[in-house]
Amino acid sequence: MAKGTVHADETSVLPRFLDLEYPSVERGEGVWLFTADGRQILDACSGGAMVANLGYGVPEIVAAAERQAERISYFYNHHFTNEPQERLADRLLEVVAPEMARVRFVSGGSEANETALQLARLYHVERGQTERWRVISQAQAYHGATMGTLALTGRRTLREPFTPYLAEHLHLPPSTDRFDPTGEAALAELDRLIELSGPDTIAAFFCEPIGAAALPAHRAPDRFWQGLDERRRAHGFLVCFDEVVTGIGRVGTWLAADQLPIRPDIVAVGKGLGAGYAPLGAVLCTQEIYDAVDRGSREFDLGHTWDGAPLSCAVGLAVLERLVALDLVRRVHDLGPRLLENLRTSLQHFDVVGEVRGRGFLLGVELVDPRDGRSFLPVDLDVASWVDDIALEHGLLVTSTHSQADGYAGDQTLLAPAFTSGEDELGQIVERFAATIADVERRVKNSLTTRSGRGQE
Ligand SMILES: Cc1ncc(COP(=O)(O)O)c(C=O)c1O
Known part of the structure; x- marks a missing residue:
């Protein structure tokens, strides 16, 4: 060295x-x-x-981390909760996503998307629609490095050599000026894929509302989002937004969703929430998703060891308060x-x-x-x-x-x-x-x- x-x-x-x-x-x-x-x-x-x-x-974030680490940095959230987790969830709903109802914390973007995927599946199963599992997503995207999230991208160069482990989801070409300037081609393809799979098998449409690494700052035209919304209502699937990059202010609004004519059912955030001071991600869902679990099995037990840990949540809280204060x-x-x-x-x-x-x-x-x-x-x-x-x-x-x-x-x-x-x-x-x-x-x-x-x- x-x-x-x-x-x-x-x-x-x-x-x-x-x-x-x-x-x-x-x-x-x-x-x-x-x-x-x-x-x-x-x-x-x-x-x-x-x-x-x-x-x-940033001294304020470092100090917040130090204060929390001195008090308690880690505890498993299976039987306990902690104040930083509770406060950060409240503040996320107040400041970032008032139309969402609940928050599950994880340690990063892939975990957030993986959790979003599991929650989408659980929502349908809780409502008795067990055949809904398949996801339609944009091909030119990146959603993470786990096998679940890798299956969501259509990028061949990322998926290889792991395809034997990847679920068979369906992918749409991007609505760029080059391929589909109006968004109509993507909607026609979406219709074809829904029909091909069977409308009752689709669990979710999963996408980056504004592209990040795979197609930076690209946003599909309004017509695409309106058409997606119409199809969600007609066919009963969920819309999940991967805002791991775009969320928490990156695109000039708290969420990229704030710039689109559609509201997601589930949103995943990550990266900027911990701002590099702690590994942190979160999944936010609407009341309707929560109600399905509430009236159904009453559990969403899958989780990770570091979910909602006091140290990472205290950092997330300090980051959020700084974004607000400045x-x-x-x-x-x-x-x-x-x-x-x-x-x-x-x-x-x-x-x-x-x-x-x-x-x-x-x-x-x-x-x-x-x-x-x-x-x-x-x-x-x-x-x-x-x-x-x-x-x-x-x-x-x-x-x-x-x-x-x-x-x-x-x-x-x-x-x-x-x-x-x-x-x-x-x-x-x-x-x-x-x-x-x-x-x-x-x-x-x-x-x-x-x-x-x-x-x-
Ligand atoms: C849009 C998007 N989603 C998900 C991820 C995965 O996040 P992580 O690397 O924190 O697991 C990334 C990472 O670059 C990303 O850009």
């Missing part, structure tokens, strides 16, 4: 990518990361995973459009940039083939990973996905700065990202020229 970076050959950790050299992060301050090899990196992605929404080293969701709402405009302006001259999208502090940049400004880039170039590497050379942390192999989206870069980022820091993010794309574009054009010289398109 002396040189400050770690390779798979020299660590006891099983790393994600065995060919990468991993810099070790020593500390964070505000929106800046400091690595053991002496670098200072501007974090445009809230800890790389849209989590650290308040930035690093009016940070409004800040994201007000500054988001300007950030998007600045990013669009600084990227408008690049042939490799196809689309720049944004909702609050969730922004997405789609890269395209500069030869026609529309096609996806060749899969084997893996330009997404160039973006992340070159951004780091410019002292900037962004997150990109190499998703075009699935056929629905090109290489995508996601920017998700902390809500507390200063205006100067937001300006620097835009500048450093434009410098990154200038380098990426040069490299892409060189590679494509070399290829066509070799006759391999």
Whole structure:
């Protein structure tokens, strides 16, 4: 570790990518990361995973965690409850989702979605509709790394090699401008899938209301959501929103659902709820879902060891109170459009940039083939990973996905700065990202020229 970076050959950790050299992060301050090899990196992605929404080293959150840990940090919630859990549930319902009725705490996004899925199934079983199990979801999505949640995405490159373990759910192509600008094609496909499976077998429609990693800041048109609502009423399935990224203010409203003409039955949140100070997620459901359990078996016993633990809930409470006290969701709402405009302006001259999208502090940049400004880039170039590497050379942390192999989206870069980022820091993010794309574009054009010289398109 002396040189400050770690390779798979020299660590006891099983790393994600065995060919990468991993810099070790020593500390964070505000929106800046400091690595053991002496670098200072501007974090445009809230800890790389849209989590650290308040930035690093917030003394009030650290103090709240310390106070709770001194009192009691952990207790299993099977036979007991605790004050932080009770208060956080109350505050979530008051502040974030007044139309929801109950909250179940978990430790992260995958657990939240897995729990949402189980709750949706339980709702139908409690009402005697035991044949309802199947889920229809958007193909271009990410819902987590457990076998239950992995089955919800249609992204082939994520599902392999685990398909033998994955339930056979059904997937809709995304309603992007490229494939389905009005949302009507997705509705027609939804009708076909409902018919194919049988309307009485559908338990839920599960989706990211505004896309995150898989299709950053993409939102299907209103017509799609209205049509989904009509079909929910006609066929009796539930609508579950994965707001693990978008929830708790990321898109400039407490929930992305607040920007859509449809209300979900179940919502999962995660990431920004603990804001990187504790592992925390939550599932919120309507009174109708709760009533089904109340009048039925009266138990939803499945859970995880850390569900509702006092330490993580005390952190969640401190995070929520800070968001409220500093009016940070409004800040994201007000500054988001300007950030998007600045990013669009600084990227408008690049042939490799196809689309720049944004909702609050969730922004997405789609890269395209500069030869026609529309096609996806060749899969084997893996330009997404160039973006992340070159951004780091410019002292900037962004997150990109190499998703075009699935056929629905090109290489995508996601920017998700902390809500507390200063205006100067937001300006620097835009500048450093434009410098990154200038380098990426040069490299892409060189590679494509070399290829066509070799006759391999
Ligand atoms: C939209 C969405 N849902 C769920 C998850 C899974 O959350 P976690 O990694 O906390 O389990 C993620 C993680 O990136 C996500 O982006």
